[in-house]
Structures are given as C-alpha cells and as structure tokens.
Amino acid sequence: MSNTNLIADAPRSATRSRNRRTAAIGEFMDRAWQRGLLHQTVTHRDPDGRSVEVGGHEVLNFGSCSTLGLETHEAVVAGVLDATRRFGTQYSSSRVYSSVSLYAELEGLLAAMFGKPVVVAASTTLGHCAALPAVVGDHDAVLVDMQAHASMQMAVGLLRARGVTATVIRHNDMAALQSKLAELAATHDKVWYVADGLYSMYGDYAPLDRLEELLEAHPSFHLYIDDAHGMSWTGANGTGYVRSQIEHHDRMILAVSLNKAFAAGGGALVFPNQELAELVRTCGSTSIFSGPIPPPMLGAACAAARLHLAGALRERQHRLAELIAHTNRRLAAAGLPQAVATDSPVFFVPVGEVEACLNLVERMKDDGFLLNSAGFPATPRRRSGVRFVVNANLREEDLDRMVARLAHHYEPALQAAGSDSAAVARAFGIPEFTVATDLQFSAPGREDAA
Ligand SMILES: Cc1ncc(COP(=O)(O)O)c(C=O)c1O
Known part of the structure; x- marks a missing residue:
C-alpha cells in the first residue's frame, strides 16, 4: 500500500522545504503519505x-x-433535503448583508441548548479568528496551553501580531497558570487562558474544577475554551464535556464544533452575555469577511440541534x-x-x-x-x-x-x-509495560465486566 507513484508527480515535498518548521512537519507527513496512511x-x-x-x-x-453516528440519522438527512429545496445549495453573500432564516433558527436552537447567547461561525477555526481578536483588548494578556488546538494557536498569532502579550504554558500546568496569572494581572486589564476542553490527540481533559476555582478567585481571569471534540456525546442536551463539568461562568467563552459529533458543518461560540455575542457578530473579522455555512449544512445542524434538545440522543x-x-x-x-x-x-x-x-x-x-x-x-x-x-x-x-x-x-x-x-x-514518562501477544477475547466480552 503506497503512494510512491504519486510522489513522482508531487509538486514539492515538504521535506525539501527551506522552512524548518515545514521540514519538521514533512518528516511525519511525507513519510505517512508515501505509505498511503494520510490523505x-x-x-x-x-x-x-x-x-x-x-x-x-x-x-x-x-x-x-x-x-x-448522526450523519445518517433520518431527521438530519431530511433537514439537508428540506433546506436545499428551500434555499438551494448555497446562499452566496456575507452574513453582514443577508443570510437565510436557518441561521437565526440555528442560533436560537443552540441558545436554547446552552441557555446562553450563541453566534454560529462557518467553522470552529473561523470562529476563533472572529472571537479572540474581537474580545481580547490591547491591554490584556493571553496564556495559551501548549497543546491547545492549532486553530486557537493561529488566532493567538493574530493577537501577537497586534502586540498583545501571549505566553505559552505547559500542558494543564495549573501551578504555572496560577503564578503567571498573578504576575500578569498586576500589569494587564484581563488575563485570558486559552485551552481545549477535550484535547483532540491524547484525549485528555482540561482540569475544569481548577479553572472554575480560578474564575471564582480572580476577577481578571477569563477563560476561552474549545470543546470541539467534547460536543454531543455528553452533557445536558449534549452540550459537551466542558458544560458537563462546570456552569457557564460570566467570564467564559466556549467554542464548539458542528463538524464532528453534531454531524453538520460549522462552529458555534457560546457567550456569557448578549453584549459580547454582538461584539463578535458585528466586529469579528471572519464574521464580516468569510462566507456563510451553505443551507444544506444549516438544515442538518438545525435538525441535529432539535434532536439534542428533545433528548433523542x-x-x-x-x-x-x-x-x-x-x-x-x-x-x-x-x-x-x-x-x-x-x-x-x-x-x-x-x-x-x-x-x-x-x-x-x-x-x-x-x-x-x-x-x-x-x-x-x-x-x-x-x-x-x-x-x-x-x-x-x-x-x-x-x-x-x-x-x-x-x-x-x-x-x-x-x-x-x-x-x-x-x-x-x-x-x-509512563510506567514500563508488557503487551500481551496472540490475545483472543471471548465473545462478547462479559468476562471482565464484573
Ligand atoms: C479542538 C479543536 N478545535 C478546532 C478544530 C477545527 O475545527 P473546524 O474544522 O470546525 O475548524 C478541531 C479539529 O479537529 C479541534 O480538534
């Protein structure tokens, strides 16, 4: 199983790049691609x-x-067909000018799920690029978990380019977070912590109980948290891992994905109040300049949201x-x-x-x-x-x-x-282990359930 015949035609291999980071990425990506294990x-x-x-x-x-497995759920598929019949395959205009009514319907349904104002974005990544630059002030500081998803690291890059202090801290290191917070709070208006709720590679969680304590204890502490992979499979109304652990704090912005377990397309930002939601809707760069979610996926998302709200999952x-x-x-x-x-x-x-x-x-x-x-x-x-x-x-x-x-x-x-x-x-840094070979689990796996 190999892509070697394709490699000859590849316009440029990342491993030959002069950019060191791209070359490092290529070390993995090129090798995996050549073996037919990526793309x-x-x-x-x-x-x-x-x-x-x-x-x-x-x-x-x-x-x-x-x-x-909602992508083939009858109601979700019907949502796609109905939306397409009503509005066609696309409605090509920035939302700033006009958008199909499914957008308002979806934001209403998501607001009902989360009990907070919601702004929908064309993807989670574009949501971060709208929200972070709009809500983080020039005199704020940002602390970003080193394993925070690349989409947020990219949005934090936009803040750095504006001169905002943005520091990376070790993964889930609450002691480092607390000491940096104390230091930066003395010289900045607000201190934002940018993190994932459920980390998409190692599958571990942010320490939400500790983050909630910090929110309670420090009035300048703000949390921007992405629960893309936490959505739907847990939490009241399927509102995800973060909301299954903590209440929506007044200084918290939650980003979720409609691209994963929601079985549709797009992302959503959940705000503590209407004022922040409107700021991102009206001033977020990608809210203005990026195209909308096409009607078929808005139809899928509305149908999926109704299933969440009805407890049908x-x-x-x-x-x-x-x-x-x-x-x-x-x-x-x-x-x-x-x-x-x-x-x-x-x-x-x-x-x-x-x-x-x-x-x-x-x-x-x-x-x-x-x-x-x-x-x-x-x-x-x-x-x-x-x-x-x-x-x-x-x-x-x-x-x-x-x-x-x-x-x-x-x-x-x-x-x-x-x-x-x-x-x-x-x-x-894990204990030594020995993997059993030639294992056979006896069907259907009840013997170790006790
Ligand atoms: C935590 C997290 N945030 C954001 C994204 C990107 O989401 P989107 O494709 O909606 O931009 C991903 C994609 O896997 C993710 O894991």
Missing part, C-alpha cells in the same frame, strides 16, 4: 457506518469524529459510553498503554518514533482497521502514536478484534523501527 480516499461508506472502502479495501472505521450516548468503557477494559487487558485513560471517545496508544507508528498503523490497515497515525505537529516530536475514536456505530466485537490485532502488532512494529516498549515508556 486517504474513501470510495464507499457502509450503510451501517462501521466500515469504509479505502483503496478498494474494506476497513472498520476508527477514524470518524462523528461519535454518535440518550440511547446513542449510552451505547457509546458502554463501548468506551469496553475499549478501556480491553486495552488494559492487552497491556497496551494509553497516553491518558479517560471516559472520552478519543484514544491514544503511545508509540514514540514516527517509523514505528507508521509500521503499526499500516499493519492494522492491512488487517482491515482504519486508525489514525498521529505525529508532529499534532503531537510533540518523538511522541507519536496511534489515535483512534470510538463511535456508536461500532460493535463490541469490532473493538475486541481491533485491540487484539493492535496488541499482536505492537512490539513487532516497534522492533522493525529499532525501538521497544521501554523506549516508549521513557518517551512518554
């Missing part, structure tokens, strides 16, 4: 949503971020939670490490070296499992790994087979790259 083309999706066809080869899909959420718990049990039984074990649908099995990671993902693909190889810049260098997402379309036996094959291939994939599990433990 893969899906030619068919199985109606039950479990598998897809990639390169003429059927694989179980562990890469979908649509964790509840509970059964899917429950099924997903059981599959996640099952996966955690299976990984533990196999001795496979995780970056962090949580109850989120995002899983990350540390592998370390890029070559070993690609070996493992390639072997899994050959065995019929589509998993994500994750490397720099999505992860720190030399801390790559196998990322996968559990979705509600999968079955326990799919997870059993996948975990058994992952365990089977783990050590050989490392060895073929000159690495071993001890090196992985050192790279990730």
